[in-house]
Amino acid sequence: MNVSRAYRITLLTLALALPAVICVAAAAGAYPIDALRIPAILWGHLEDEGYRILLYIRLPRVFIAGLVGAALAVSGASLQSMFRNPLADPSLIGVTAGAGLAVSAWIVFARASGLLAVWGLPIAGFVGGLAIVWTVWRIARAGGATQMSTLLLTGIALNAIAFAGIGLFAFLSDEEELRGITFWQLGGMTSANWALAFAVVPPIALGLILLVPLGGKLNALALGERDAFHLGVPVHALQRRIIWGAAFAVGGSVAAAGGVGFIGLVVPHLFRLCCGADNRWLLPSAALGGAILLIGADTAARTVAQPAEIPVGVLTAFVGGPFFLWLLVRNRREAFYA
Amino acid sequence: MLSVDRVGYRVESRWLVRDVSLHADPGEFWVIAGANGSGKSTLVRMLSGELEPASGTVTLEGTPVSTIAIEELARIRACLAQEMNTGFPFTAYEVTLMGRTPWHGGWAFSGEDHRVAAGAMGDLGVTDLAQRTYPTLSGGERRRVDMARVAAQQPRLLLLDEPTNHLDALHQIELMVWCRQFADEGGCVVAVLHDLNLAASYADRMLLLNSGKSAALGDPESVLTPENIRTCFGLECVIWRHPSGCPWVVPIGAANSSTKESPVWGLTTSHQGVTL
Numbered sequence: 257m258n259v260s261r262a263y264r265i266t267l268l269t270l271a272l273a274l275p276a277v278i279c280v281a282a283a284a285g286a287y288p289i290d291a292l293r294i295p296a297i298l299w300g301h302l303e304d305e306g307y308r309i310l311l312y313i314r315l316p317r318v319f320i321a322g323l324v325g326a327a328l329a330v331s332g333a334s335l336q337s338m339f340r341n342p343l344a345d346p347s348l349i350g351v352t353a354g355a356g357l358a359v360s361a362w363i364v365f366a367r368a369s370g371l372l373a374v375w376g377l378p379i380a381g382f383v384g385g386l387a388i389v390w391t392v393w394r395i396a397r398a399g400g401a402t403q404m405s406t407l408l409l410t411g412i413a414l415n416a417i418a419f420a421g422i423g424l425f426a427f428l429s430d431e432e433e434l435r436g437i438t439f440w441q442l443g444g445m446t447s448a449n450w451a452l453a454f455a456v457v458p459p460i461a462l463g464l465i466l467l468v469p470l471g472g473k474l475n476a477l478a479l480g481e482r483d484a485f486h487l488g489v490p491v492h493a494l495q496r497r498i499i500w501g502a503a504f505a506v507g508g509s510v511a512a513a514g515g516v517g518f519i520g521l522v523v524p525h526l527f528r529l530c531c532g533a534d535n536r537w538l539l540p541s542a543a544l545g546g547a548i549l550l551i552g553a554d555t556a557a558r559t560v561a562q563p564a565e566i567p568v569g570v571l572t573a574f575v576g577g578p579f580f581l582w583l584l585v586r587n588r589r590e591a592f593y594a
Numbered sequence: 595m596l597s598v599d600r601v602g603y604r605v606e607s608r609w610l611v612r613d614v615s616l617h618a619d620p621g622e623f624w625v626i627a628g629a630n631g632s633g634k635s636t637l638v639r640m641l642s643g644e645l646e647p648a649s650g651t652v653t654l655e656g657t658p659v660s661t662i663a664i665e666e667l668a669r670i671r672a673c674l675a676q677e678m679n680t681g682f683p684f685t686a687y688e689v690t691l692m693g694r695t696p697w698h699g700g701w702a703f704s705g706e707d708h709r710v711a712a713g714a715m716g717d718l719g720v721t722d723l724a725q726r727t728y729p730t731l732s733g734g735e736r737r738r739v740d741m742a743r744v745a746a747q748q749p750r751l752l753l754l755d756e757p758t759n760h761l762d763a764l765h766q767i768e769l770m771v772w773c774r775q776f777a778d779e780g781g782c783v784v785a786v787l788h789d790l791n792l793a794a795s796y797a798d799r800m801l802l803l804n805s806g807k808s809a810a811l812g813d814p815e816s817v818l819t820p821e822n823i824r825t826c827f828g829l830e831c832v833i834w835r836h837p838s839g840c841p842w843v844v845p846i847g848a849a850n851s852s853t854k855e856s857p858v859w860g861l862t863t864s865h866q867g868v869t870l
Contacts, residue, residue, distance in 0.1 A: 342681045476695050478682050482675045485644060487747070488668025488696035532727075533682035 263537035266530055270544035277548050278322070281555040282314045286563060289314075317448035320456070321554040321568075322547035324445075324513045325523075327460045327505035329546025332520020333538055334467045335389070337474040338498045339396065341407055342525070343583065346506045347517035349396075349407060350414030351388045355510035356440050357418040358384025360425040363436040374451050378459045382507030388414055389499045389506075440514035443569020445554050448512075456512040463505025466497055468543060471536030478533070516569045518576020519546050525583060595620050595782045596641065596751055601650035602806075603636050610636045611806045613650070618799070620750070623777040624784040625793035625814075628803030629827050634786045635676065637803070638755050641784060642673045654751065668696035672749035674757055678740055680728060686739045687724040690715055693746030714745040717772060719765075733760035741769065745776075752776060754785040758792065770796040790843045794818055795836060802826050815841055824849045 283291035287309050297307050328346060335344045335351075346352045362380035366373075391414065396407040426437045439447065473494050476484040481491050509516070523545045527538050550568070553575075557568040596618040603611045611633040618624050626634050639645040641652055643659040652659045654670060662670070672693070693714065694707040703711075715721045720738045723731060731739065737760050744752065752773070758766040766789070773783045774796050787793045793800055793814060800817040802810040804826040810817045818841045823831050830846040 337682075340680065472695060475684070475688075475692055478680050478684070479689070479692065480675070480678050480680075482644060482673075483678055485664065486642060486668060486673040486675070487692065488665040490664060528683055532688065533684045534688055 260534075260537075262531035263534060263541075266527065267537055267541045267544070270541055270548065274322075274544050274548055277551050278318055281318045281321075281551045282310060284555050284559050285309075285314060312449070316450045316453050317445050317554065318551055320448045320453050320512050321445050321551045323453070323456065323460050324509040324516060325519055325546035325548070325550025326543040327463055327509040327546070328516065328519040328550070329523035329542040330464055330467050330539055331502040331505045333524040333535065333542045334470065334474065334498050335502055335520070336524060337478050337535060338393075338495055339407055340478060340480070342528075343521070343580070344407065345518060345521035345580075346385075346502065347515065348521065348580075349388075349392050349411035350418060351385050351392070351502065351506050352510055352515050352517065353415045353418035353422075354388030355381040355385040355507045356515050357421045357425075358387075358507075359440055359511055359514075360422050360437045363440075364425045364429045364433050374455045377452075377511035378456050378508045380507075381509075381511040382459055382503055385507040385510065386499070386503035388418075389502050393495070393499060440510070441569075442567030443514040443516040443572070444557065444565070444567040445513055446565060446567075452512060456508040459504045459508030459511075463501045463503075463508065464543060466501030467505065468539045470494065470497070471534070471539050474535040474539075475533075478535070514569060516550065516572055518572050518580065519550055521583075522572075522576050522579050523549055525579075595622075595655060596784065597651075597653040598641065599651050599653070601637070601640055601647040601652060603633075603640055603645060604648045609648075609806055611640070611803075614801070614803070614806075614808045615650075616799075616801055616808075616811065618751075618782050618784060620780050620782050621777055622782055622798045623773055623796060624782075624799045624801065625797040626784065626786045626801045626803065627788070627790060627793060627826075628809075632803040632826070633806035634803055635755055636806075638673075638753050638784070638786055642671065642753050643667055644673075665696055668747065670749060671751040671753060672744040672747035673753040674740055674744045674755060676755045676759070678736070683727040683729065685724065686720060686726050686728055686731065686735075686742075687711065687715070689728050689739055690720075690724075690742045690746050693743040696747065710748060711742075711746045714742040715739075717745060718742040719768065734762060734765060737761060738765065738769075741772075745772075750781055752781060752783045752785075754783065756786050756788065758787065758789065766792060790818060790823070791836070791840075794841045794843065795838065818843055 279291045279294050282294055283289045289306050289310060294310065297310060332345050335346065336342050358380040359377055362376050366376055392410050396403065396410045422437060422441065426434055429437060473489050476487045476489045477491065477494060484491050523542050524538060527541050527545060553571050554568045557566045557571050560566065598614060598616045600613045600615050601611060602609055602613060614637060616624070626637060628634050636645065640647050646660060654662065659667065691703060691707065691711045694703055694711060698704065698707065715724060718738050718741050720742050723735055723739060728736065728739065741757060757769055761769060770792055773785065777783050797814055799812065800814050801808060802817055802822055809826050810822045818833060820831055820833060823829055823843065828849045830849045832844050832846060834842040834844050836842045
């Protein structure tokens with residue numbers, strides 16, 4: 257069947273595009289670096305200014321943007337299959353905000369310093385994310401399917417609660433803590449460094465390892481919980497694994513980059529528009545596509561208004577919001593029973 | 595093949611199905627019929643292993659269904675649930691191919707998997723729909739693609755819950771012929787049907803359910819009597835003959851209507867012995 261050719265070409269294109277995008281992103285910025293010379297600079301270990309800027313400023317930032325983009329896109333695709341609902345997104349159903357609330361609480365109350373200050377963030381993000389995915393799953397699910405309206409309304413309520421909590425923490429916090437919380441609200445990679453990058457690698461990697469191989473089972477689950485059971489898929493174990501995986505991935509990415517929205521919605525949809533819905537191809541492609549999209553968005557955010565920086569969360573919301581509206585209009589009929 | 599021994603299922607104190615038994619062998623085509631809410635779907639869900647009976651046992655090829663691993667179960671029986679829809683743009687071919695999930699764990703499909711899926715689409719007459727996306731299909735087309743997916747699972751036992759829903763008259767018959775052939779080749783089919791005449795024409799054995807209890811069990815000839823149909827459906831009817839010789843149920847009107855007058859033909863039930 258030639259359907260699988262479109263999948264194969266898309267995945268291959270994304271795999272080839274990612275290294276190119278990384279080089280271009282690492283080259284862009286106030287200090288000009290030739291993109292083609294990047295491999296030479298890194299391997300040559302020239303201890304000049306370009307090497308230091310590349311290694312300690314640009315690359316950790318590109319690395320984190322890539323990880324976060326991959327984590328959010330894969331979580332979005334998996335949650336959409338779990339809720340059997342193409343409009344589910346970690347930020348829309350409140351998972352991002354819940355993780356952000358936990359991260360803010362950690363910033364304000366733990367007052368940790370040193371290593372714990374950095375490593376505590378992904379743990380807090382994971383706990384907050386897990387609590388929200390689980391809550392949404394319990395509330396929005398009825399009789400083996402989720403109602404579109406219930407899902408989005410649950411998301412609105414949980415977002416409101418989480419943002420109220422974050423507002424309260426902002427009110428209680430001192431100036432330095434407030435900066436941390438504001439940074440989270442806008443979302444961005446401004447505080448990127450290798451220490452933070454390494455702190456969020458374990459949860460995000462764990463999330464991706466749990467989620468990416470699930471493609472075949474997610475396909476069956478997209479037919480319905482009963483149909484998946486009839487096809488021999490252990491539905492409850494699968495759902496538990498998605499909840500844990502999404503909590504790890506979103507928790508880690510919120511700790512690294514704050515509330516970056518809509519990546520989990522836009523990337524899987526673009527893929528489905530280009531080739532189709534097969535999750536075996538969608539999940540790895542979403543990981544690559546999410547990484548490319550967020551690296552690109554972050555590069556745009558820090559270069560378009562140089563030397564000032566636009567928070568990347570603001571940028572993704574400007575693009576993702578209208579995209580979401582367009583999807584709603586397009587699927588108006590299907591969306592409510594999907 | 596499938597042994598059902600006095601199974602029951604209850605929600606709180608209300609029994610949806612109670613003390614139903616049947617024994618289906620390879621080569622048999624069973625039809626379960628009954629009024630709305632008589633427990634047909636609940637029974638099928640117990641047969642498929644989806645619901646655990648509150649009493650009694652369901653045994654598949656000598657092993658209790660509840661003790662068979664669900665991956666193994668999916669290689670023995672396939673099940674067509676009542677309605678299915680998805681908001682994702684899977685093609686009809688991809689949906690059919692999902693029927694192969696229990697045979698390889700759902701990652702890479704072999705050439706054999708593709709052959710079986712394409713063959714199932716051919717058998718069910720949906721090859722033309724292969725590249726259409728599932729959400730854009732009509733209700734009847736979706737039903738036939740689902741049927742192809744169930745066939746691609748290559749089960750020994752088929753459990754079908756109202757498989758003829760949304761199908762036009764010709765496709766209903768084609769589906770019944772396919773099921774008959776599946777049974778004749780050594781498979782076993784258990785289907786819930788509302789159309790008693792389709793059941794009479796193609797089934798070997800019938801089970802009539804009335805309020806969750808077994809009201810009649812046997813071949814269509816002995817099950818489809820005016821008395822049984824009056825008890826289970828509250829419907830007056832006469833039994834005629836199809837040109838093939840099968841019983842043909844001709845409804846007259848509601849059994850308990852006060853005027854005893856059929857709304858359709860204006861016949862009274864006293865006419866039922868008379869040649870109409």
